[in-house]
Amino acid sequence: MDLYLPIANLSVNALVIVALGFGVGLLSGMFGVGGGFLTTPLLIFYGIPPTVAAASAASQVTGASVSGVFAYFRRGGVDVHMGLVLVVGGVLGSIAGAFLFQILRASGAIDTVIAILYVLMLGSIGGLMLHESIQSVRVSRGARMAPARKRRHHPLVAMLPFRWRFYASGLYISPLAPLILGFFTGILTMLLGVGGGFILIPAMLYLLGMGTRVVVGTSLFQILFVTAAATMVHATTTKAVDIVLAVLLLLGSVAGAQIGARLAQKAKPENLRLILAVIVLLVAMRMLLGLVWRPDEIYSVEFVG
Structure with missing residues (x-):
C-alpha cells in the first residue's frame, strides 16, 4: 500500500514504514533509547531526504517515549526531579540546534553533516x-571477575557548585551537570532527529552516577519532552516535518515500545546491550559506505522501444 509524503515529495510503502516504527519502538522500550539514532539512517536508506528524515524522526521518538514512560512510571522507575533538569537543558539545546540547522541548511551542507555525524557518533x-557488553557477558559466565566499582560520579561533576539532592537517584550533585548534558542532547535531537538516549544512559550511569533502577525511565522522560519541543521547533522554523511519515512511524512505535518494556524484564541486560551494540555498528558501517562509495555511472539512460 503506497502513500504519498507531501514534504518528502515521494511515495512509500506504508507497511514498511509502520514496520520500521515498530522495530524502533521495540528498541526504545527494551533499552531506554528514543530510537531516533536508528530511525533517521533507516529512513535515509529507504530514500527519504536526510533533512525530512531527521525532522520527522523526532516526532516518532516522542510517540515511542510516551508509551515507554508510562510503563516505567508504573514501576517507579523515573526520577522526575532529575528528568525536569534534563528537560530544561534539552529545550535550550533544541533552540540552539535550530539555529545551527538553519545555518547548515542554508550552506547546503546539512545532508553531508548529518551523515558524517552519524558515522562518527554511532561508530564510537x-x-x-x-567492548563493555562483551566484558559483561564474560563476567556473567564466570570467565572473568567483575571489575571493582568506581566512585559514583565523575570528579568533574563533584567539583560543580550549587548541589541539589536527587532522592530517587540517590545523588547529591550540582544541577549544572544534568543541565549541560540535556543541552548537548537537545542539539543532537534537532540536528539528527535522535532522542539522545544512547548518550544519556551511559552519561547518567558513568558521569552522574545514577542508580540503574531509574536510568532508563528518566532517559525516556527527558526524551519525551525534548523531542516534542524539537518537533515544534522544526515545524515552525525548518518546516521539514512530514506529518504523514510521522504518523506511520508512530503507529508502529507506540505498540513496539510497550512490548519492548516487557521483554526487557525477561532478557539478560548484558545480552541486550550486546545486541544493541552490534545493531549500532552495522548502521554506522552502512552510513559510512553511503559516504565513500559511489557508482561508476551516477546517471543512466535506458531506451524503451
Whole structure:
C-alpha cells in the first residue's frame, strides 16, 4: 500500500514504514533509547531526504517515549526531579540546534553533516558499547571477575557548585551537570532527529552516577519532552516535518515500545546491550559506505522501444 509524503515529495510503502516504527519502538522500550539514532539512517536508506528524515524522526521518538514512560512510571522507575533538569537543558539545546540547522541548511551542507555525524557518533558509541557488553557477558559466565566499582560520579561533576539532592537517584550533585548534558542532547535531537538516549544512559550511569533502577525511565522522560519541543521547533522554523511519515512511524512505535518494556524484564541486560551494540555498528558501517562509495555511472539512460 503506497502513500504519498507531501514534504518528502515521494511515495512509500506504508507497511514498511509502520514496520520500521515498530522495530524502533521495540528498541526504545527494551533499552531506554528514543530510537531516533536508528530511525533517521533507516529512513535515509529507504530514500527519504536526510533533512525530512531527521525532522520527522523526532516526532516518532516522542510517540515511542510516551508509551515507554508510562510503563516505567508504573514501576517507579523515573526520577522526575532529575528528568525536569534534563528537560530544561534539552529545550535550550533544541533552540540552539535550530539555529545551527538553519545555518547548515542554508550552506547546503546539512545532508553531508548529518551523515558524517552519524558515522562518527554511532561508530564510537557502538564500539564502546560492544567492548563493555562483551566484558559483561564474560563476567556473567564466570570467565572473568567483575571489575571493582568506581566512585559514583565523575570528579568533574563533584567539583560543580550549587548541589541539589536527587532522592530517587540517590545523588547529591550540582544541577549544572544534568543541565549541560540535556543541552548537548537537545542539539543532537534537532540536528539528527535522535532522542539522545544512547548518550544519556551511559552519561547518567558513568558521569552522574545514577542508580540503574531509574536510568532508563528518566532517559525516556527527558526524551519525551525534548523531542516534542524539537518537533515544534522544526515545524515552525525548518518546516521539514512530514506529518504523514510521522504518523506511520508512530503507529508502529507506540505498540513496539510497550512490548519492548516487557521483554526487557525477561532478557539478560548484558545480552541486550550486546545486541544493541552490534545493531549500532552495522548502521554506522552502512552510513559510512553511503559516504565513500559511489557508482561508476551516477546517471543512466535506458531506451524503451
